[in-house]
Amino acid sequence: MHLTTIDPNDPFQPNYQPAIGEMLSYLKSGLGKNLHSVYLYGSVARKTAKPGHSNLDVIVVTHKSFGDVRTTLFNSIKWRFQKTYPFITEVSFKTALVDDVASLEGILSWGFLLKHCSVCIEGEDLSECFGDYEPSWEIAKHWNMDVEDWLAVYRNRIARADKDEDQARAQKIIAKKLLRASYSLVMYRDKKWFDDPIECGQQFLNYFPEKQIEIERLGILLSGRMIAKRSVIGILDSFGDWLVQQYKKTEFRIG
Template identity: 75%
Template sequence: MTLQVIDPKQPFQSEYQPAINDLLKFLRGGLGENLHSVYLYGSVARKTAKPGKSNIDVIVVTKRSFSDTRTTLLNTIKWRFQQSFKHITEVSIKTVLSSEVATLESIFSWGFQLKHCSVCIYGEDLSECFGDYEPSWEIAKHWNMDVEDWLAVYRNRIARSSSAEEQIKAQKIIAKKLLRASHSLVMHRDKKWFDDPTECGKQFLRFHPEKTVDIERLNILLMDRAIPKRSVVGILDSFGDWLVKQYKKTEFRIG
C-alpha cells in the first residue's frame, strides 16, 4: 500500500495565499537564478492551518550555497511576515542544495519529505525524482530515532522557561513530536502515515490502548495554556522513556 501525497491542485486557504505570493517574491528577488525550487510543508501545505496558531513551513532549494547572505535574507523575510501577516505565528525556513536532494542517500530524508509531506510552489519539483513510498520501519526510524535527543532538549527548555509563552511553545513542540513518533512506532503495522499529531495519537491507541492516559495528557500539552512544569516533565519522563525503549526494541528486532 503506497502512501498518499498532498494534492498539489487543491488551492491554499485564502488567508495564506497572499503570504505565499509575498514569500516567493522575496525569495526570487533575493536569490535570483540561484533559486531552484520552493516547497511548503506542515498545516499550510495540507490546507488545515489555523490563523493565529499555525506557522508557515518552507523548504528552499538552491543550486549553489548562499551562506554569505542566508541570514540577512531569511531574517528580512521573517521581519516582513511579522509586519504584514499577523495571523502567521512564525516562518520556519529550511535550506538545501539541489545536489543534496536527488541522491540515493536522501531517499528517506528529503525524498520522503518532498514526496509525501510537501507541495512544490515554485520551480522544478524534485519530488518527481522519487517513486511512491510504502509504510515501513525504515521511514519510521529515520524520522524518530532521535526522539531521545528531543526529549532531553525540550525537558530542559520547559524546566528553564521564564514565561508562560515560552513554556507553551516548547511543550507544544515536544508533544507533537511524541504523538507523531508514537504512531510511527506502529506505522509498519498500521500501513498508514499521518502528520496531524492528534490523529497520530488516535491511531497509535489502536495498537496500544493501555497508553490512553498518556496520549490524553500529550493532547492537553497541545493546548494554548501552560501546564504545571512538574506535570509536563512527568509526562515526558514516563511516556517518553517508554517510547525510546520501544524504538530500540523494534530496531533490534527488525534491524
C-alpha cells in the same frame, strides 16, 4: 500499499494565499538565479492551517550555498510577516542543495519529505525524482529514532523557561514530536502515514489503548495550555522514556 501525497492542484486556504505569494517574491528577489525550487510542508501545505496556531513551513532548494545572505534574507521575511500576517505564528525555513536532494543518500530524508509531506510552489518539482514510498520501519526510525535527543533538549528548555510563552512553545514542539513518533512506532503495522499530530495519537491508540491518558495529556500540551512544570516533565519522563524503549525494542527485533 503506497503512501498518500498532497494534491498540488488543491488550492491553499484563502487566508494564506497572499502570504505565500509575498514569500515567493522575497525569495526570488533575494536569491535570483540561484533559486531552484520552493516547497511548503506542514498544515499550510495540507490546507488544514489554523490562523493564530499554524506556522508557514518552507523548503528552499538552491543550486549553490547562499550562506552570505541566508540570515539577512530569512530574518527580513520573518520580520515582515510578523507585521503583515500576525496570524502566522512563525515562518520556518529548511534549506537544501539540488545535488543533495536528488541523491541516493537523500531518499529517506529529502525524498520522503518532498514526495509525501510537501507541495512544490515554485520551480522544478524534485519530488518527481522519487517513486512512491511504502510504510516501513526504515522510514519510521529515520524520522523518529532521535526522539530520545528531543526529549533531553526540551525537558531542559521547559525546566529552565522563565516565561510562560517560552514554556508553552517548548511544550507544543515536544508534544508534536511525541505524538508523531508514537504513530511512527506502529506505522509499519498500520500501513498508513499521518502528519497531523492529533490524528497520529488517535491512530496509535488502536495499538496501545492503555496509553489513552498519556495521549490526552500530550494533546493538552500541544494546545499551548499552561501546565505546572513538574507535571509537564512528569509526562515527558514517563511516556517519553516508554516510547524510547519501544523504539529500541522494535529496532532490535526488526533491525
